Amino acid sequence: MVSVEASPGPSRFNPGDRVRVRTALPAGHCRTPVYVRGKTGTIERLHGRFRNPESLAYARDGLPQQPLYLVSFPQRDVWAGYPGPSRDRVLMDLYEHWLEPA
Amino acid sequence: MHDGHDHDQARDHDPHAPIEDTHEVTRFEKRAAAIQALLIEKGVVTADEVRRAVEDLDARTPAQGARVVARAWVDPAFKARLLSDTKAAVAELGIDLGSLPPVKIVENTERVHHVIVCTLCSCYPIAILGLPPAWYKSLSYRSRMVADPRGVLREFGLELGREVEVRVVDSTADLRYMVLPARPAGTEHLGEAELARLVTRDSMIGVTRVRAAQER
Amino acid sequence: MPQVHDRGGWPGGGPIDRTEHARSAWETQTHGLLNVLAAKDLMRVDELRRAIEGLGPAEYEQLGYYDRWITAIEQVMVEKGVVTREEIDRKVRELEAAKRW
Numbered sequence: 001m002v003s004v005e006a007s008p009g010p011s012r013f014n015p016g017d018r019v020r021v022r023t024a025l026p027a028g029h030c031r032t033p034v035y036v037r038g039k040t041g042t043i044e045r046l047h048g049r050f051r052n053p054e055s056l057a058y059a060r061d062g063l064p065q066q067p068l069y070l071v072s073f074p075q076r077d078v079w080a081g082y083p084g085p086s087r088d089r090v091l092m093d094l095y096e097h098w099l100e101p102a
Numbered sequence: 103m104h105d106g107h108d109h110d111q112a113r114d115h116d117p118h119a120p121i122e123d124t125h126e127v128t129r130f131e132k133r134a135a136a137i138q139a140l141l142i143e144k145g146v147v148t149a150d151e152v153r154r155a156v157e158d159l160d161a162r163t164p165a166q167g168a169r170v171v172a173r174a175w176v177d178p179a180f181k182a183r184l185l186s187d188t189k190a191a192v193a194e195l196g197i198d199l200g201s202l203p204p205v206k207i208v209e210n211t212e213r214v215h216h217v218i219v220c221t222l223c224s225c226y227p228i229a230i231l232g233l234p235p236a237w238y239k240s241l242s243y244r245s246r247m248v249a250d251p252r253g254v255l256r257e258f259g260l261e262l263g264r265e266v267e268v269r270v271v272d273s274t275a276d277l278r279y280m281v282l283p284a285r286p287a288g289t290e291h292l293g294e295a296e297l298a299r300l301v302t303r304d305s306m307i308g309v310t311r312v313r314a315a316q317e318r
Numbered sequence: 319m320p321q322v323h324d325r326g327g328w329p330g331g332g333p334i335d336r337t338e339h340a341r342s343a344w345e346t347q348t349h350g351l352l353n354v355l356a357a358k359d360l361m362r363v364d365e366l367r368r369a370i371e372g373l374g375p376a377e378y379e380q381l382g383y384y385d386r387w388i389t390a391i392e393q394v395m396v397e398k399g400v401v402t403r404e405e406i407d408r409k410v411r412e413l414e415a416a417k418r419w
Binding site for chain 3: 125127128129130131132133134135136137138139140141144146147151152153155156158159160201203221222223224233235236237239240241242243244245246248249254257258272
């Protein structure tokens with residue numbers, strides 16, 4: 001499990017913020033793909049707050065709800081030797097406790 | 103996308119009918135039947151509930167999504183509602199998303215092309231499009247689409263110029279993504295129903311674009 | 319080394335087989351069953367995923383999609399004490415004896 005405690009307060013990031021994905025290696029269920037860990041991206045949108053899947057997966061209640069963001073990454077920053085143009089991006093929904101300011 | 107395989111028809115008439123075709127009953131199919139029977143016996147679920155859940159899944163097809171796309175193409179106010187509150191907007195067309203995961207629409211244009219994948223499992227906007235095709239759930243699609251989207255799109259017959267921004271959306275959380283494809287040129291004369299007939303499942307995943315109908 | 323389910327960029331992905339596969343009845347039933355359990359909060363999609371992710375790498379890669387699902391549903395139902403594996407084994411034998419298939 002990621003060791004950082006979730007903040008119950010206001011959401012930490014705004015659209016346009018640069019964020020880096022933590023490089024934690026959780027033992028259990030998580031929804032942060034390994035291919036973006038340690039990568040820097042941009043907050044596109046705050047979707048709202050959702051219960052934490054890392055806790056729901058083990059019959060716990062998933063509270064407190066976590067802010068969930070749509071984050072985009074330049075493909076060239078994610079994949080060494082990415083063959084497409086520099087404008088290409090990969091996007092995903094990430095929970096706040098997986099993100100830190102870049 | 104209704105299949106007409108004989109064994110499904112035989113099952114509709116009599117679940118104990120001998121298997122006439124080459125359908126091999128695996129240990130997983132047997133296990134599934136046993137688990138379901140036990141859960142019903144124990145009162146955890148009822149046969150009726152499972153039957154209704156199956157009917158609900160079977161009723162959801164890409165034709166629903168096609169109607170949503172066609173409406174968005176002809177009605178800009180609907181499109182705005184669709185993008186801001188998808189559940190309420192599709193309800194206007196009689197599509198009930200119920201308690202299924204929320205659907206988020208991403209819009210494709212001449213300059214920006216989204217394509218959807220779920221690398222961690224196979225999340226898909228079932229509520230609007232029905233169950234996903236086998237290839238969407240395949241290990242190959244899941245591994246290659248994020249790392250080489252243009253190569254995969256080429257395999258699906260779609261070549262995009264380098265001036266187009268390709269945005270791969272990896273469905274990692276509770277939102278299910280669906281593409282609102284760009285309306286092709288040469289369809290200005292078509293009505294909403296005709297437009298809906300052009301919209302394929304694959305264009306709403308983003309692996310193809312919608313083509314205007316061929317001239318006869 | 320990423321976990322076996324974490325497939326983005328996994329090497330060796332070959333051409334994508336685009337054959338349309340007919341969905342068999344038992345597969346749709348399994349999906350329906352999961353939806354009913356989820357609606358009653360007896361089993362969540364997160365638990366399904368977690369149990370699937372816990373399959374060994376060989377099993378994960380070799381089992382079909384709904385094979386993984388029913389294995390995971392069994393796992394979680396047994397964990398929660400709703401059924402036992404022995405009960406399931408017994409019921410399979412009972413259905414076989416009754417010529418269910």
